[in-house]
Amino acid sequence: MSGIAQARRIVVKVGSALVTGEDGAPHRDWLAALAADAARLRGRGQQVLLVSSGAVSLGRRRLGLGRRPLSLPEKQAAAAAGQAALMRAWEEAFEPQGLAAAQVLLTRDDTEVRHRWLNARATMETLLDLGAIPVVNENDTVATEEIRYGDNDRLAARVAQMIGADVLVLLSDVDGLYTADPRRDPDARHQPRIGRLTREIEAMAGGANAVAGVGSGGMATKLEAARIAQSAGCATVITLGTRPAPLAAVEAGERATVIEPATTPAAAYKAWIAGSLAPAGALVVDAGAATALKQGKSLLAAGVRAVEGRFDKGDAVVVRDEAGQEIARGLTRYEAADAARICGLKSAAIEAAIGYTAGPMIHADDLAVAGSEPS
Secondary structure, eight states, X not given: OOSTTTOSEEEEEEOHHHHBOXXXXXXHHHHHHHHHHHHHHHHTTOEEEEEEOOHHHHHHHHXXXXXXXXXXXXXXXXXXXXXXXXXXXXXXXXXXXXOOEEEEEEOHHHHHSHHHHHHHHHHHHXXXXXXXXXXXXXXXXXXXXXXXXXXXXXXXXXXXXXXXXXXEEEEESXXXXXXXXXXXXXXXXXXXXXSSOOHHHHHHTSGXXXXXXXXXXOHHHHHHHHHHHHHTTOEEEEEEOOSSSHHHHHXXXXXXXXXXXXXXXXXXXXXXXXXXXXXXXXXXXXXXXXXXXXXXXXXXXXXXXXXXXXXXXXXXXXXXXXXXOEEEEEEOSSOHHHHHHHTTOOXXXXXXXXXXXXXXXXXXXXXXXXXXXXX
């Protein structure tokens, strides 16, 4: 089983070769069919996010740049011209389904700098909760090191990690991973399910298989993306994207490669908070707050008695009780000075004190409680 039917959140990566044709025009019929496929999932209560390439391809056409190699400034210009066309194509595809497409442009910092990571995650989660379909792309117009994140396969994996997705679907020009390139080797064997990404498995993506995949990403980059997703507790499905309804096809049993997750999204995220981040400060809480945290609740400002250290929004902090015992670690939603100003305040009084509110001091989703076992 692919896990799509059971997933709460699904990220679908769509490459430029699926979005546009050789003439640089959108594949409107295919986009409409994928939109209907995604709407089917939304209709049964699942949340769907797209990571879509195609801006540079569409921009080439709008700016008359042809198919010649482009300089970095030309690629950025093409991305700027093409991004509007890309969103228009997705809006037209989703409109008949009664769904709003919402543009989200990310840079590498948005997935690596914690306060920006929190902001981006909050935006995407709000869009999903409102029933919209976020359409994510690299913010190519302002990229300085490269025109892309590396490729949108890896960007899609980082997005899946960011929002705690259960399944990442990578739409390709082949129906999964084979022991060799099936277009050249008739004895190549399809790999329907992979538990661990061993060197032997990774070697299957090299050589001739390296050309498999759409746009700039080949099979090797898809396995790299799958490794990111796997460590984040997210399954990866690699399947043929040229079918008009590829998600329904996978659910119906059409060929795909499923790479199993190593853990659950919640457990992976909280393990990252607990063990991979150096704390920048500490919050001392009262007995009532300590008890609430152990019951899986958020840390409210009302329960905080003292703030230690200098930290920014999104930094990791230790949470200690009044006896000095560490009881949790988490990502704070306030920088140190503001946190100190709202200590002991009820939630309704926070905005009057500092001019804004970001919710609890630390949300339960961003807390790793000592001794707990997240599912």
